[in-house]
Amino acid sequence: MLRTNLTFLSFIERFCAENDEVNITLKNFKAGYRFIEQGEKISNIYVIKDGISKCFISEENGKDFIIEFLGKGEVVGELEAIKKMDCLCNVAAISEVTAYVIPDSLFHLLISKSSEFTTILLQELSTRIIQTSTRASFQQLYTLEYALLKLLKLQADEHISISKEDMAAYLGISVRSFNRSLKQVTDKGGFDTPEFKNILQLSNMKKLLERLKT
Amino acid sequence: MLRTNLTFLSFIERFCAENDEVNITLKNFKAGYRFIEQGEKISNIYVIKDGISKCFISEENGKDFIIEFLGKGEVVGELEAIKKMDCLCNVAAISEVTAYVIPDSLFHLLISKSSEFTTILLQELSTRIIQTSTRASFQQLYTLEYALLKLLKLQADEHISISKEDMAAYLGISVRSFNRSLKQVTDKGGFDTPEFKNILQLSNMKKLLERLKT
DNA sequence: TTTAAAAAAGGACATTTGTCTCGGTTGATA
DNA sequence: TATCAACCGAGACAAATGTCCTTTTTTAAA
Numbered sequence: 416m417l418r419t420n421l422t423f424l425s426f427i428e429r430f431c432a433e434n435d436e437v438n439i440t441l442k443n444f445k446a447g448y449r450f451i452e453q454g455e456k457i458s459n460i461y462v463i464k465d466g467i468s469k470c471f472i473s474e475e476n477g478k479d480f481i482i483e484f485l486g487k488g489e490v491v492g493e494l495e496a497i498k499k500m501d502c503l504c505n506v507a508a509i510s511e512v513t514a515y516v517i518p519d520s521l522f523h524l525l526i527s528k529s530s531e532f533t534t535i536l537l538q539e540l541s542t543r544i545i546q547t548s549t550r551a552s553f554q555q556l557y558t559l560e561y562a563l564l565k566l567l568k569l570q571a572d573e574h575i576s577i578s579k580e581d582m583a584a585y586l587g588i589s590v591r592s593f594n595r596s597l598k599q600v601t602d603k604g605g606f607d608t609p610e611f612k613n614i615l616q617l618s619n620m621k622k623l624l625e626r627l628k629t
Numbered sequence: 630m631l632r633t634n635l636t637f638l639s640f641i642e643r644f645c646a647e648n649d650e651v652n653i654t655l656k657n658f659k660a661g662y663r664f665i666e667q668g669e670k671i672s673n674i675y676v677i678k679d680g681i682s683k684c685f686i687s688e689e690n691g692k693d694f695i696i697e698f699l700g701k702g703e704v705v706g707e708l709e710a711i712k713k714m715d716c717l718c719n720v721a722a723i724s725e726v727t728a729y730v731i732p733d734s735l736f737h738l739l740i741s742k743s744s745e746f747t748t749i750l751l752q753e754l755s756t757r758i759i760q761t762s763t764r765a766s767f768q769q770l771y772t773l774e775y776a777l778l779k780l781l782k783l784q785a786d787e788h789i790s791i792s793k794e795d796m797a798a799y800l801g802i803s804v805r806s807f808n809r810s811l812k813q814v815t816d817k818g819g820f821d822t823p824e825f826k827n828i829l830q831l832s833n834m835k836k837l838l839e840r841l842k843t
Numbered sequence: 844t845t846t847a848a849a850a851a852a853g854g855a856c857a858t859t860t861g862t863c864t865c866g867g868t869t870g871a872t873a
Numbered sequence: 874t875a876t877c878a879a880c881c882g883a884g885a886c887a888a889a890t891g892t893c894c895t896t897t898t899t900t901a902a903a
């Protein structure tokens with residue numbers, strides 16, 4: 416659920432180091448800041464150097480669906496550059512985020528000049544298709560409880576914690592349903608370790624943080 | 630829902646025409662034949678020349694989820710070649726299918742030697758991500774009735790018809806729910822045109838066909 | 844520390860979806 | 874044509890989920 420791509424990140428950092436004059440900058444975003452807005456035009460690609468973002472689609476009925484959480488080395492805006500289209504999703508910082516900003520002209524140049532870059536990009540896009548498809552299938556065909564369990568375990572494994580609102584949006588359900596399933600899962604036991612208590616407690620604090628920063 | 634990529638197809642056909650010696654063959658699959666099996670290893674890429682296939686994931690709980698219906702020019706097996714992994718999905722012919730079979734060595738060669746090919750491939754992968762994400766969001770956040778309407782309209786637009794089982798698997802629901810929603814939709818009217826009656830009637834025949842061919 | 848305001852959690856009910864089952868329909872065969 | 878079998882559709886009930894509203898908890902201020 417938290418996607419990363421260290422290969423991509425090191426490529427960019429090496430490229431910056433080796434090309435002083437190059438037109439890549441670093442930007443900082445505060446937690447909560449939405450740095451890409453669905454439907455708008457962009458002319459840059461962002462590569463996350465640090466922090467966690469969420470990439471989500473806002474549907475016309477007012478609901479949000481989180482496509483993915485993005486961590487180190489993940490790219491945003493490359494679909495828009497390749498397809499020359501308006502932004503498909505919103506992207507917002509969940510924690511403090513630092514990102515490389517790459518003009519799309521340079522992005523296209525890299526594709527045409529560096530086969531190493533192209534290979535990395537093909538890998539990245541492939542991984543996304545695989546993950547998106549696998550998840551769509553999983554969430555449609557398994558019970559919520561099962562999906563929730565998986566989500567909690569992932570957070571434990573990756574030592575992160577995500578607000579309840581975001582977890583619900585990721586699962587495509589209401590917060591009410593989320594709470595209900597959470598209770599079921601915890602009642603059945605298995606999650607009364609200090610680690611999980613921490614994750615759940617942190618989930619609440621995340622909300623607070625988001626509010627403070629906006 | 631029925632994806633096609635005419636650019637890809639013409640590239641391959643032109644490439645074959647211009648390179649007599651090239652190691653690309655044509656294969657035919659009868660309706661119903663599953664030419665790629667989830668979990669197996671493959672060493673070819675398939676490009677559909679004619680006919681319609683379905684690409685689906687079989688989950689461990691016995692349920693299937695249809696990722697996409699693939700028409701002319703769509704590629705299969707390229708993720709597996711790029712990521713060097715076992716097959717993510719099953720792919721089965723729905724109608725009679727003709728496909729170009731391309732060894733993955735040639736596929737990799739094309740990526741490294743032809744920037745035109747690479748561009749087409751990047752476009753294809755991007756389109757897939759966009760479609761998969763958009764659909765996942767839509768199906769999670771809208772009512773079934775809404776999704777069903779969209780699905781029926783698409784079939785009318787593209788002059789195709791798909792079996793009820795497959796439509797249900799595409800929507801990630803049981804056939805029972807599918808029938809229920811279908812009744813709701815038709816009761817509310819708007820679908821009593823001859824065209825839609827045809828589509829629904831054909832849906833039943835599709836099932837019959839599938840059975841005959843296996 | 845107490846109190847008021849805001850937010851999160853949970854109860855109650857309605858709606859949706861799945862499972863199991865039965866009855867009617869269709870098609871094949873004698 | 875009569876009969877059987879397979880299949881499809883839908884009823885009945887159970888389980889899951891959403892919406893709305895009340896209760897509880899948390900936060901902020903006096």
